[in-house]
Amino acid sequence: MTSSSSLSLDHARFNMIEQQIRPWDVLDPVVLALLDRVRRDQFVPDGYQALAYVDMELPLGSPAVDGEVMLAPRVEARLLQDLAIKPTDKVLEIGTGSGYQAALLASLAQRVVSLEINETLAAAARTRLQQAGIGNAEVRVADAAASGFAACATEAPWDAILLSGSVAEVPAALLSLLAPGGRLAAVVGQEPMMRATFITRTGDASFVTAQPWDTIAPRLRNFPEPSRFSF
Template sequence: MSTAASAFNFEQARFNMIEQQIRPWEVLDARVLALLAEVKREQFVPAAFQSLALADMEIPLSHPVVEGECMLPPKVEARALQDLALQPGDNVLEIGTGSGYMAALLGKLSARVLSLEINPELARQAQARLAAAGIDNVEVRVADAAASRFAACVSAAPYDAIVVSGSIAEVPSDLLELLRQGGRLFAIVGNEPIMRATIVRRTGDVAFHTEQPWDIVAPRMRHFPEPSRFQF
């Protein structure tokens, strides 16, 4: 940790994050709030941006900055966790490991997590951060999740929860097929300037229920299908 970061009062900033960012966003689940206080977000942030770890902003994961490679704001991660309502026995898939922070939160609330990251260097860094944090139920795998109808995700299916850690134009049916009955998927769906947090529950063999309870804009996931814009 840099000298500037070590002098920063992370505990006060963490308290402020929870009280001024997270709670006003209607995140009131006691388990989620306790977890945000427990897992040190600054340990998952690149050194160049460490003093911004608890700020209400997207944080770049590389220096120089690479478009689309970032941590989502804390309130978005917290609200997603609350909406997923994870259980201790859940089998979870995350697409887009990034820093490893969301994977750490998912791991603390579930039995096992498979987290896929398309960038090998980000995957390596995330695995090291998870190991340093003592989280041993998260597997980080280098893979293009959306390739070949989500073939990289099939090995550990079915999943109780799937998290897409970025925005997509629409939820692919091949990804929904990996959900267990009763399972739920979280993704940010749409196109700028309008995107919506989307929770899809599998309610039967071919039945799904979708809710879109809040709006947020997030960077695009790579290689997810985009609907055709061609019109006659």
């Protein structure tokens, strides 16, 4: 990459933070510094570097692999901020995609395990994380929702769980994998109305839910959908 291209991407990253991220109430200085340090252009698919900092979803693959995309930067940043990752946290991500969100999580947490259903995307994400020098994020190929979330349970309980995509509802089996005080973040609902949803485990069977903002995100694959039949 030429120096002029690097300068152009640096300028685009600055504009992303100032014109997209801050106006979306992402004001945590640690998160803002992280967004400047972890280069999103190193995680986008080949040919999309010029669009890495644009306020849009980017397809993963050409054409998009199974319709999977990178979420818009402001959505990724707000989820990261509101999940409030601690340095001691063991984090589960479902839906690795490009690996960018795993890189952000790993920069704040003790350890990240990220599950990706598509083997091609998982391999590419592993390579990008390695090239970025991220050593505490592990990408595994798995259908997270299969067999009652068995692949998610191997190292439970989790201090934080992030669903990098939308679901109709958060399954109780997934909430049961949270540690006491653990938090889960997901985009929940049906188009055109979805809410960013944050659930905190406050006791053995007690949970507190907040839905502070609206957004839209593509579906995570194979999560249960409620019946649409009515009588």
